[in-house]
Amino acid sequence: MTAAAAARWSEGGGQMIAEATGVFSLTWLLIALPLFGAAVLLLGGRRTNSFGPVLATLLVGLSFVLGFVLFVQMLGHSAEERAFDQSLFAWAPIGDFSVDVGFQLDPLSMAFVLLVTFVGGLVHVYSLGYMADDPDKRRFFAYLNLFVASMLLLVLASSYVLVYVGWEGVGLASYLLIGFWNAKPEYATAAKKAFVMNRVGDIGMSLAIMLMVTTFGTTAFSGVFAGASEASSGVLLALGLLLLLAATGKSAQMPLQAWLGDAMAGPTPVSALIHAATMVTAGVYLIVRSNPIFDLSDGARLAVVLVGVLTLLFGAFVGTAKDDIKKALAASTMSQIGYMVLAAGLGPAGYAFAILHLMTHGFFKAGLFLGAGSVMHGMDDDVNMRRYGALRKAMPITFVTFGAGYLAIIGIPPFAGFFSKDKIIEAALTDNIWVGLAAILGAGITAFYMSRVMFMTFFGEKRWAKDAHPHESPGSMTIPMVLLAVGSVVLGAALVIGGRFVSWLEPVVGSAEEHEFAIPPLAITAIIVTVSLVGVAIAYAMYLRRPIPLEAPTGSVLTRAAREDFYQDAFNESLFMLPGQYLTRFLVFFDNRVVDGFVNGSAAMVGGGSARLRRWQTGFVRSYALSMLAGAVLVVGALVLVRL
Amino acid sequence: MNDFPVLTTLGVLPFAGALVVAALPRGRELLAKQIALAVTLVMLALTVAMALAFEPNAAEPFQFVEKTPWIEQFGINYAVGVDGIALVLIALAVSLAPVVILAGWNDADDNERHRPQTYFALLLALLGCIVYVFAATDLFLFYVAFEVMLVPVYFLIGMFGRGQRTYAAVKFLLYSLFGGLLLLAALIGLYVVSVRELGTGTFDWTLLAGMPIDPDTQKILFAGFFFAFAIKAPMVPLHTWLPDAAASATPATSTLLVGVLDKVATFAMLRLVIPIFPDASEWAAPFVVTLAVISIVYGALVAIGQTDMYRLIAYTSVSHFGFIILGIFAFTEIGGSGSVVYMVAHGLSTAALFIVAGYLVKRRGSSLIPSFGGVQRVAPILAGFFLFAGLASLAMPGMASFVGELTVLIGSYQRWPVAAAIAVIGIVLSSLYVLIMYQRVATGPATENVKGMRDVFPRELVAFAPIIALTIAVGVFPKPVFDVVNPAIERTYSFLNVEPVEPDVPDVDALTEYGVTEGEGTE
Amino acid sequence: MNPENYLYLATILFAIGSVGVLVRRNAIVVFMCIELMLNASNLAFVSFARLNGNIDGQVVAFFVMVVAAAEVVIGLAIIVTIFRTRRSASVDDPNLLKL
């Protein structure tokens, strides 16, 4: 299989990818529109307060429309001719090396363009309502536009350097949006944490780029992939691991998962768009995009699988213990991305399913978050599910849309999540039975904690705070939720039945030869659904049948650990932060006292020497004569000694 | 254009301006400022014209050359000319000059001892020295400018600084003189070698570059040159003058000092050290690269621990200079060109940081980070500028520093993979020092400290806008800079004997052999 | 006897003179010791003149005497001036200029 994948590229990248012409030459506009919006809103200042948010929304909408037009155009081409390359200008030409600002529009990026612009547009619309009363609304929309632009740049880039640009851009937007309400110090801290952990991941990206240039002399996809098969296995393994490191940072995979929970500090639309639907999936995109490299390195793929499995279980366990609705959803995001990463690690057998799950997840998780936002909107920004309950009456639309998302995520047929997750677990089982079993276990836990969220929020008794008056959200918020809910319901079926999506992506990621597994697919599906239902049942028993205390019970050791994210922060703190702080403090001391102290010390020494020497100048003429006589002995001695 | 002595005009104009400004009587402060600004704007126009007339791919190394005998007994000429690197750095200096003058418009007004006239005269004089340092193609002229430059900076810090200004000024001067005098010794040594090698002694770069020097002499002379530039750059452990100087100087001074003047060192490494001492440069490269990496990590770590904004910025510069030197001593075209772009980027980002910090300090009267908090609440545009400056410093894509940092890292990885891999840690540390400072200063609820703080004035806005524009322009479209710099870098490295770096898998069609060490890049 | 002995004598006198400059406090005695050193030099000149068979040494000695006489005049004048101000001829007393 590896040879096949490599062959596609090594036969000459240029042949497959056509110069972008016609309507495809407008690819750059996809990015430019929201970027323009961000620039106008940021530079325009208060003058744009009135129309800014709407303009931003419109621009993203335009971007979506353009994306859709391109998509339709692309459908008009045969499967092999759906990749277009647009080179705008040479960015950093140095000798033989050059980085061009160029875009590559192919089925994979097309899928992302549609997801990003569509969900992004919906979130913009939603935010019009959600942020209506915020004085800094304009800035918020500017950041959102900036994010959309960066995300589009990330997925449309035709070289790793440009991917890196988008990669950092979304990181910046994420930082700005998480810290949007940074008047709260912990929100500011959360934003910083997210950025810094992402930067740790970026080490991988940087090093990968450096290694690519050294190895291939370029970072353009075409060049790198074409040369991949000629590179040594060591380089490929290294590249794979480095890209994985980058992906773990951006996609909150282990070991760089800790920022995502805190990132919920941002306004909920942000959580929906960035920390659920799009940005956090960039890592998956990166791995899938780099498939020619991963195809050639079993070791790298194994690492990817391991990260995916660990994270999906980790996120799932954490999700069971969270009372904060957004944090529970965040844990779930982490877990779901774990699935995608797992799938991506399976190689050609899983790439398409990873992206498929990414798409469906984008819809249902965004829907869930927007629903959560709607709930919070109605509950005066309270996020503690223990003070919710029985909201289905108060917020019917929210309930229904949230419910659709819920069913999709736990994989109930025929909701979207069922199709995508089912495929991943199947592929995993085919690859390795234990990986598959872990994935099934994850599905069960997912069902449990998502049911818990559902039950605690919409069912049971009212546990509201005294002055809470839950109400349904305005149309600008509910309409996007409805649209997303529709997607959660139908997208899976629409994409999977007939293998449409898989074949759509095939030119990019290749395809795996069918692999027969001992158990027929239908049985597997049955098992998965059963396990999920068991999870729902347990949740039902625990959270619907029993009253939910307002204060969280102490719980078992495991619960407490999960509630604390398995002490990830304590771990990071004791392993990195504290030693880092000590090191910093020590170095500051070292710098002041030792390095600078040496300098000042030498100066003081000269001064001291001066003071000491000065005492020889006693003022007594006889002492001076003595020193002259000593000098005479010295001078004559020196002359005589030379001749000895 | 070719006959017009544009470089001399550029160099002399600020000195003339300085004399005029200094001669203005008390009470004509505003006129002094206006003249200073006008002079810098004229210089900017000249520089733009020069840049437009510059031929990047010309055969001769220098353009706009002027040469007149000066001290013939020692073969010293008044010789100026620019290559791509010098052009870019002069452009940087000249672009920043009006910005800092505008940004520091009132910095000298409340000084009880000295007149603003003196301040602006010194700034202009400094600018003149900077132009000469970059334009000199005669090593003696270079040295003269290199040393004379100390005088205005010394007075700028000592007369118009704050806090421990005297200590800082003296420390700066002595540190620099110490290096400078050793440089002088080495320069004379070089001259003596030139007498022996060429028959007549000379300080002419075109004759000295590539001159055969026996390896041992080369090493000694290299040491003299490098030591001076390592102090100036500044490299750990010779950096401690910088935080003190930056903490005491006015933002305008710091900007010119750190943003432009210290580039002289890295510029000289490219212009002088490598072409004249190629063998010694290769010999010392591992050592230099090690020091550079130490500077990167050490500077960043110490920056994280600072409580004074100015000191913090100074330490970030230590870290950034590490990158620049790493790029230079990578001996790859990518690293070299990258380092020049990095110099420009660092000039811009440091200027941004110092200027915004100056705005903040001016309002608050303190440069201590803990004495701020929640600035974003009361002065959102100012906070935005601050964040922008911080992002420019941490090499956010789309900004100039990203171009420099990425290319430096790529270029140095080609030759020194381990060093480059360690240097990458710098990108995490840079995000830490920038964001921690931003968090403490700008975020959180508005504290008592910043209540009533005014947002930026129009003048401050106008001063800062060009930096934003340039930072983004170079970040988005650095090609013009590369086009100008590349030939010069190529020429610089052509003096070396290092093997050119070729991609392991260069061309799909011409693949014959490749080999990459197992596990490379996993550090 | 060896004519070099005159040189040894000159050296010894010179050394004694130099010790005198260092250990005596009376300015006049110190000055005398310097004269002794000059005399020792003269002896050396005369002895070398003899050893070299060259009259120049004696001529130099003659000039040295003349110069020394002038020097004595000036030196004593200075000492007298100091004495009038300080009422002391000790070279240790004037030590306001130091460090």
Added chain:
Amino acid sequence: MMPHLVEPFDTPSLEYQLLAPMLIVFGGAIIGVLVEAFAPRGARRGIQLVLSLLTLLAAFVALLVWTRPDLGQIVASGNVAIDGPAVFFQGTILVLSFMAFLLFAEREVDSAGDAFTPSAATIPGSESERELTAARVSQTEVWPLTLFSVGGMMLFVAADDLLTFFVALEVMSLPLYLLVGLARRRRLLSQEAALKYFLLGSFSSAFLIFGSAFLFGYSGSISFAGIYDSLSSGVELDPLLLVGTGLVSIGLFFKVGAVPFHSWVPDVYQGAPTPVTAFMASATKVAAFGAMLRLFYVALGDYDWNWRPMFWIVTILTIVVGSILAITQTDIKRMLAYSSVAQAGFILIGVTAASESGLSSTMFYLTAYGFATIGAFALVTLVRDGTAEATHLSRWAGLGRRSPVVAGVLALFLLSFAGIPLTSGFIGKFTVFEAAIDGGATPLAIVGAIFSAVAAFFYVRVIVLMYFSDSPEDAPTIAVPSALTTLSIAVCAAATVALGVFPGPVIDLAEQAASFIR
């Protein structure tokens, strides 16, 4: 008279044109003495001033007209060599002396008159001193005495045998011993300085003449050429040559103020009347170095491998000790004195190079240094506390604001001492380092470079005080000098800048002149 006596007695012929500069100076001085004897008291000062300046001018003109730096000639039966270095140094001495004489004549800065005591014979603080002061009497003997000293210096740099060498040294020194003790203010210090200078000076001359005896013993000749000729004659007498060289050099090291023969420098420079200090620090140093160069380059020319190690030691000691000691000084005159010690070390670097470029670089350095020194000391006379000079450094605080011109010009001189480019000091350092490295004395250049930075510290400290510190409450007054001092300072400042920016002509001259004849 026995008849046979007359016959071999050839009338010696003197080359009057070449000796004219010296003869004019000596003649002017003798006329000055006669003026002292016969002119009425009131007229003396005016006559002496005009006479002295005219004498120097005439001597300089004679030097320009009758001598050429590129043609050397041994004159006066071999006693004197008028060659390039001699002419160069004589010219330098004349110019520097002229500048110093302008300071001698200054009567505006001190309300009581010039820098000299009205009568050295009166006792400090006595009634008669007060009377004489009130009568504005002045000790006009300083003029002829100084002219004698100038003549001695001119002869010193041209002396071509050991005898003339010694005599010239004494002609130069004896008036100086006297001049040092003639200060108007703080006469106790002045007299003490005179005593110290005199005792130590004669002590050092004793060494010099004893060493000369050994050199004579070695070669059988007292002429430098004779000594040089005998250098190759064999090793039997080499020990004499060695100790002779050593002892003679002690006298010279003393005069230039090299460590460890420097202890008199700070005391004497501080105690002497400041114009005399300026004169000594510049012209005397030029003369002493000129003589040193001639002795070591002419008489001991091919012998440098023997004396150079000793010079290395002394040079390094001088630079190090001078620079370090200056750091903790609190009196500006003492500080400048130690600075002159350190500068002597830098000049010694050039001497140690033992080459033609060493010679020319030393010549240039001395010229540059001489001007800056006179200028610096001239400025010291302007800052006054009531009547006396305010020499304590703390009194100089904040001067930059109160008197920007004085502070600025002093800063220029200090920067020149520190060796900042575009000042003469830089070119001077440049040339001596060049000579040293070219002559294989690279370590000396490196030591010189490092300690230049140390030395810069104390120069900079004065600038710090003047510009960065606040004035004391009872700030000293800054006297407005007459045209004489102003001219002197202006010329020195102009020379410092000109030699820094366009040193070419002077370097050219020095290089042309840089060849001794034997």
Added chain:
Amino acid sequence: MIELLSTAPPTSTGEAVAFWVLAPIAVIAAVMILLSRKAVHSALWMATTMIVLAVLFIMQGGIFLGVVQVVVYTGAVMMLFLFVLMLVGVDASDSFVETLRAQRVAGILLALGLGGMLVAAISRAAFPAAPGVGAANDGAGGHVEAIAQAIFTRYVFTFEVVSIVLITAAVGAMALTHKELLTPRKPHGQLSVERIRGEHPTPYPSPGVYARHNAVDTPALLPDGSASEASVPDELRRQGTVRYTELEAAREQESEGGTPR
């Protein structure tokens, strides 16, 4: 040195005897200069040394020099020394307590070191022969003639210059010691007339009354503690040798003011 002795040219026995008698005298006299408490004694020992040296000059053919040594040095210079000694107090004797630490030990050691090196150098030098100055004298027709010829031909310029030294000495001594009078000295008659016509016809108070000393140069103290100008002779006042207590205080102040601290 021993083996060199054999090669060195011998001198006459008479000279050897004279040398071995005179040299110790010279050395002892020189040492005694150092060891005499009284400066006058030192001066006498100095004269002794000089006379011995004069003899040694003559023994080596320097007859003219020997005579000059006796006349100029022993005669004139030493007299000058003695004269000044008388002026500053002939009875004054030095204390032999060394106040400077290690001065004596260090001084003697260094002098020994220098002397040792010089002696070693002389002993290592191999003199070919000692022709004596006879030949040179003969060339000029006699000893004094030879010297005269040297001085007035070869060294005539230097000889002329030496005169400058002498003039300097004369002018210098005058400058330091001679005090010009601004007004002519008044005759005694005029003084007494002035006295009687002045405000103070009665005798002036005696010097030293109530003061710390009763010497003639110490003014009497008036009831308010200030010094009475009138109690000391005019001449002393003019010379400035009056011991004013205030004056001394003023002097101290001045000297402190000039001390760098």
